[in-house]
Amino acid sequence: MRGHLCTASRVDTECETDSDSETMRCISCKEYYSRCDAGTCKECYEEASDTEEELKREIEDLKAKVAFLRFWSPLDLHITHRSPAGPCFTDVVLIASSDDGFIGTPSVPVPAHKAVLVSRSPVFKAMLENEMEESRSGTIKISDVSYDALRSFVNYLYTAEACLDEQMACDLLVLAEKYEVKHLKAYCEKFLVSKLNWDNSVMSYAFAHQHNAKHMLETALSLITDNMDKLTKRKEYIELVEEDPRLVVEIYEAYLSKQVNTAAHKDSSSMKP
Amino acid sequence: MRGHLCTASRVDTECETDSDSETMRCISCKEYYSRCDAGTCKECYEEASDTEEELKREIEDLKAKVAFLRFWSPLDLHITHRSPAGPCFTDVVLIASSDDGFIGTPSVPVPAHKAVLVSRSPVFKAMLENEMEESRSGTIKISDVSYDALRSFVNYLYTAEACLDEQMACDLLVLAEKYEVKHLKAYCEKFLVSKLNWDNSVMSYAFAHQHNAKHMLETALSLITDNMDKLTKRKEYIELVEEDPRLVVEIYEAYLSKQVNTAAHKDSSSMKP
Numbered sequence: 001m002r003g004h005l006c007t008a009s010r011v012d013t014e015c016e017t018d019s020d021s022e023t024m025r026c027i028s029c030k031e032y033y034s035r036c037d038a039g040t041c042k043e044c045y046e047e048a049s050d051t052e053e054e055l056k057r058e059i060e061d062l063k064a065k066v067a068f069l070r071f072w073s074p075l076d077l078h079i080t081h082r083s084p085a086g087p088c089f090t091d092v093v094l095i096a097s098s099d100d101g102f103i104g105t106p107s108v109p110v111p112a113h114k115a116v117l118v119s120r121s122p123v124f125k126a127m128l129e130n131e132m133e134e135s136r137s138g139t140i141k142i143s144d145v146s147y148d149a150l151r152s153f154v155n156y157l158y159t160a161e162a163c164l165d166e167q168m169a170c171d172l173l174v175l176a177e178k179y180e181v182k183h184l185k186a187y188c189e190k191f192l193v194s195k196l197n198w199d200n201s202v203m204s205y206a207f208a209h210q211h212n213a214k215h216m217l218e219t220a221l222s223l224i225t226d227n228m229d230k231l232t233k234r235k236e237y238i239e240l241v242e243e244d245p246r247l248v249v250e251i252y253e254a255y256l257s258k259q260v261n262t263a264a265h266k267d268s269s270s271m272k273p
Numbered sequence: 274m275r276g277h278l279c280t281a282s283r284v285d286t287e288c289e290t291d292s293d294s295e296t297m298r299c300i301s302c303k304e305y306y307s308r309c310d311a312g313t314c315k316e317c318y319e320e321a322s323d324t325e326e327e328l329k330r331e332i333e334d335l336k337a338k339v340a341f342l343r344f345w346s347p348l349d350l351h352i353t354h355r356s357p358a359g360p361c362f363t364d365v366v367l368i369a370s371s372d373d374g375f376i377g378t379p380s381v382p383v384p385a386h387k388a389v390l391v392s393r394s395p396v397f398k399a400m401l402e403n404e405m406e407e408s409r410s411g412t413i414k415i416s417d418v419s420y421d422a423l424r425s426f427v428n429y430l431y432t433a434e435a436c437l438d439e440q441m442a443c444d445l446l447v448l449a450e451k452y453e454v455k456h457l458k459a460y461c462e463k464f465l466v467s468k469l470n471w472d473n474s475v476m477s478y479a480f481a482h483q484h485n486a487k488h489m490l491e492t493a494l495s496l497i498t499d500n501m502d503k504l505t506k507r508k509e510y511i512e513l514v515e516e517d518p519r520l521v522v523e524i525y526e527a528y529l530s531k532q533v534n535t536a537a538h539k540d541s542s543s544m545k546p
Contacts, residue, residue, distance in 0.1 A: 024308055028317035035297055035308075039318030042310045044301035048321050055328040062335035065433045068456040069342035071392050089387040089401075091362060113388050114362040119344050128362075160338045183341040 071116070071158035092117065092128070094140045096150040107147045109139070110154045120157045121179040145175060156184050164191045170207065177211045189213045196220055198227060202236035209247055225255045344389070344431035365390065365401070367413045369423040380420045382412070383427045393430045394452040418448060429457050437464050443480065450484045462486045469493055471500060475509035482520055498528040 023032040027045050040048070093109035114135075117124035127134050134140045142150055149171035156162045160183065162172060169188040176185035189208075193216050196204055201223045208216035224231060231237050231251075241248050296305040300318050313321070366382035387408075390397035400407050407413045415423055422444035429435045433456065435445060442461040449458035462481075466489050469477055474496045481490035497504060504510050504524075514521050 024311040024314075026312075026314040026317055028313045028321070031314065033314035037315045038297040038311060039299075039313040039315040040301045041297075041299040041304065041306035042312040044299055045312030048301070048325070052321070052325060052328065055325065055332065058332055059328065059335065062332065062339060064456060064459075065339050066335060066342060068393070069339060069433050071388075089364060089391070091364075113386065115344075115386050115388070118362070120341070160342050183337060186337075 066160070070160065089113065092134075092138050092140060094142055094150055094154060096145045096147045097141045097143055107150070110147075110151050112154050112157070116157055121181050123179045142175070145171065149175065153184075156187075157181070162187070164188065166192065166195055169195075173211055173213065177213075185213070189216050192216055193219050196223060198223060198230075201227075202231075202234060202240060205251070206240060206244065206247055209250075221251065221254050224251055225258050228255055339433070343433065362386065365407075365411050365413060367415055367423055367427060369418045369420045370414045370416055380423070383420075383424050385427050385430070389430055394454050396452045415448070418444065422448065426457075429460075430454070435460070437461065439465065439468055442468075446484055446486065450486075458486070462489050465489055466492050469496060471496060471503075474500075475504075475507060475513060478524070479513060479517065479520055482523075494524065494527050497524055498531050501528055 023034050024038070025032050026039075027042065039045075088111065090111035090113055092114050093111050095109050096107040114124075114128050117140075118128055119125075124140075127140070129135075142153075145153075149168065152162050152168060153172055153175045156172065162168070162184070164172070169191045173185055173188035173192070176182070176188060192204065192208075192213070196216070196219055201220050204216060205220035205224060207213070208220055237248070296307050297311070298305050299312075300315065361384065363384035363386055365387050366384050368382050369380040387397075387401050390413075391401050392398075397413075400413070402408075415426075418426075422441065425435050425441060426445055426448045429445070435441070435457070437445070442464045446458055446461035446465070449455070449461060465477065465481075465486070469489070469492055474493050477489060478493035478497060480486070481493055510521070
């Protein structure tokens with residue numbers, strides 16, 4: 001037997017090996033495997049198990065902390081939103097309004113605490129701490145937003161949670177951008193990136209551009225430049241050329257730069273001995 | 274060569290094995306190891322790596338959430354505590370007082386928001402929502418507590434963070450128990466359990482008993498019953514017999530139950546074929 005490193009006694013007492021063949025037994029899944037499929041040594045396996053346990057404990061601790069720090073749930077907010085001066089000690093209301101003021105049905109006010117708004121958004125902080133009109137009147141008008149989006153926005157400031165679909169993610173990203181709520185913006189952007197596809201790529205690219213969503217912009221751009229042959233026939237493309245040709249120029253610049261990089265990569269590969 | 278499961282071509286192309294011996298190379302630490310020290314198969318290694326990455330991402334997400342949900346830092350609270358009606362929109366103050374009222378130096382009031390107190394503690398919730406004296410006056414007197422402990426307590430309600438030593442952990446555990454702030458109680462208890470030793474075991478046992486700290490109680494009791502031969506000579510033991518003999522009875526009961534269990538375990542072991 002060539003090069004067997006175990007002494008006979010070690011094989012008998014310590015090795016988890018099948019004595020009739022050269023297979024070994026995996027400590028994790030308990031299946032037999034051959035040398036070809038060997039993964040880690042025992043020491044690394046044990047270290048990895050310890051690490052995993054530690055990480056899981058850390059996650060439990062953090063989840064408990066989040067639960068502790070979170071304010072009430074959307075449902076609680078719903079229950080109390082009709083009595084803003086009620087037992088929740090709110091001291092400000094937010095009202096969704098269109099650009100034309102209150103034409104149409106006036107929105108139901110969403111009650112909140114100045115302290116919470118100030119702690120979550122530098123824009124609310126400047127607005128409320130500097131004795132501007134909003135602080136004196138206790139009313140903050142938020143333009144161009146639906147009541148549902150405003151309610152979800154305020155709720156997120158309390159709970160760090162939102163129930164998203166694509167429309168809501170766009171609406172909340174716009175609000176998060178406007179009021180500088182970075183955590184919410186990142187949350188919405190991550191959701192929208194997960195929903196990116198060829199069909200919505202041009203619209204998403206323009207949206208991401210408008211609202212400084214860098215990760216979304218890059219992902220959409222990469223999707224578009226991978227399918228340049230199909231681009232010019234699309235309705236969204238033709239509209240974008242009309243409405244914002246600079247954005248179209250940026251698409252072509254990204255495409256060109258990708259081509260140059262790919263060519264350079266091929267050159268350097270082919271030059272290898 | 275006995276039972277080698279790899280075909281020649283697989284050995285050349287896929288196996289990370291040393292061709293001159295029966296050793297394998299660990300995918301994780303890159304060291305060679307023998308069959309005796311084999312840990313996992315390759316598939317389990319890859320799964321474990323993916324899991325670890327996922328757990329780490331989850332931890333990052335949770336940490337960002339905690340940072341978002343946390344209110345200001347202790348330092349901020351310190352800066353603003355002299356102007357409770359200032360730009361922080363606080364609507365209540367907490368005052369540390371001894372049992373005799375304000376004899377001695379009156380404490381500096383610690384400003385807070387009713388909404389935060391109510392959201393963190395069922396006791397504050399009942400107190401402030403039911404129009405009790407505290408709600409009307411905007412002043413909550415907290416008896417038998419130092420200013421520092423009160424300040425740390427309020428700060429924890431905003432940030433889920435506290436800087437603990439053993440005295441502070443005891444003080445905060447008492448407050449957490451009184452105002453039913455479970456998260457803080459668990460945090461202090463965990464800290465105190467980590468500081469348990471033979472010297473402080475009897476005191477800790479009595480403290481844990483008094484404040485319903487179950488995990489601390491069990492750990493202290495286990496430490497004591499492991500050292501029964503040294504117990505009766507201790508000053509703390511003699512004092513406890515004087516002050517609260519029922520607690521001493523519980524120690525003996527735990528000791529007895531441990532002995533019975535150990536004996537039963539030995540019996541069942543010796544009866545095995």
